Amino acid sequence: MSAPVVLTGGRSNYVWRSGDRVVKLYREGCQNPLFANEWGRERSVLLALNGTGMAPRYLAHGTWQGRAWLIYRHVAGSRWHEDAGHVARLLGILHDQTALPDLPAGRNGSRALTEQTREILAQCSTDAGLVSIAPRGVVPPTSQVCLIHGDPVPGNLVAHDGTLTLIDWQCPQLGDPAEDLAMFLSPAMQHLYRGRVLSSEEEMQFGLAYPDRRVVARYYALKPWFHWRMAAYCAWRGDREACDLEVAELQSSRLRSP
Numbered sequence: 001m002s003a004p005v006v007l008t009g010g011r012s013n014y015v016w017r018s019g020d021r022v023v024k025l026y027r028e029g030c031q032n033p034l035f036a037n038e039w040g041r042e043r044s045v046l047l048a049l050n051g052t053g054m055a056p057r058y059l060a061h062g063t064w065q066g067r068a069w070l071i072y073r074h075v076a077g078s079r080w081h082e083d084a085g086h087v088a089r090l091l092g093i094l095h096d097q098t099a100l101p102d103l104p105a106g107r108n109g110s111r112a113l114t115e116q117t118r119e120i121l122a123q124c125s126t127d128a129g130l131v132s133i134a135p136r137g138v139v140p141p142t143s144q145v146c147l148i149h150g151d152p153v154p155g156n157l158v159a160h161d162g163t164l165t166l167i168d169w170q171c172p173q174l175g176d177p178a179e180d181l182a183m184f185l186s187p188a189m190q191h192l193y194r195g196r197v198l199s200s201e202e203e204m205q206f207g208l209a210y211p212d213r214r215v216v217a218r219y220y221a222l223k224p225w226f227h228w229r230m231a232a233y234c235a236w237r238g239d240r241e242a243c244d245l246e247v248a249e250l251q252s253s254r255l256r257s258p
Helices: 039-048 084-094 110-122 178-185 187-194 200-209 213-237 240-256
Strands: 014-018 021-025 058-064 067-073 146-148 157-160 163-166 173-175
Touching: 039 058, 039 067, 084 163, 084 178, 084 200, 110 213, 178 187, 178 200, 178 213, 187 213, 187 240, 213 240
Parallel strands: none
Antiparallel strands: 014 021, 021 067, 058 067, 146 173, 157 163
C-alpha cells in the first residue's frame, strides 16, 4: 500500500489518502456558526446514498484517542469548475432522495435565516455594517423539506467520468432545498473555491437546469437573506473580500426586486 498523502482541500478535519481509501479524522471543538462538523451525519448519509454515485462509498468508522474517524473510497477526479447546469441536475436528484429521519432540521424561512445571521454577527468582533442592511419582508417556511447537503461548494464537488460526486457530508440536514442552491451560487464560496464568481449566464444556466421551478423561485425570494447570512459568516471568518462580494450581491438583488 502506498504511503498516506495529506489532502489539503478540507477546512475542518484531518484528511489523508492511502491508495483508493480516504481517512478522515474529525477535529474536536470546531465551533462553526454555519457549517456543522458531525461524523455521525456523514456516516449516515454515505450509507444511505451507497450505490447512487452521489457520495463516496462508505468503508468503515471508529474512534482513535477519543476522536472519530471515517474511511471511504477515494473518488478520483478534479474539483468542479464549469457547467453549472450539471450541478443543478445533481442537486435536483439529491433533493428527490428519501429523507433521513435522524437528521436535524435546517433553517427554514426568512425569520429563521435572520435569527441565524444575528447569531453569527453576535460572534463577530465587528459587524462590518451588516446589521444596518438586514433584508426586510417575510418569506414563510416551506413544507417542502428534504435531504440537503448543506455545503455543495465547488471544493466539495468532484468531477469524474462525465459525472459529479458530492464529498464532505459533515453538515447534511432535513431542510429547504433552496439552501443548497444558495450555497453553490454564493459569490463568496465560488471566489474561495474556484477563484471567480459565477457569471450571470452561469447562474441562469443553473436556474434553468434545476428540475423544480418552485425551489428556484423560493431561492430568489430568499436571495437577500442568503447573501446577508453569508456576508456575516465571511465577516466571522475575517475575510473582507468575500464579505464584500456578498454585500454587493445583496444590494444588487434589492435593485432588481420589483
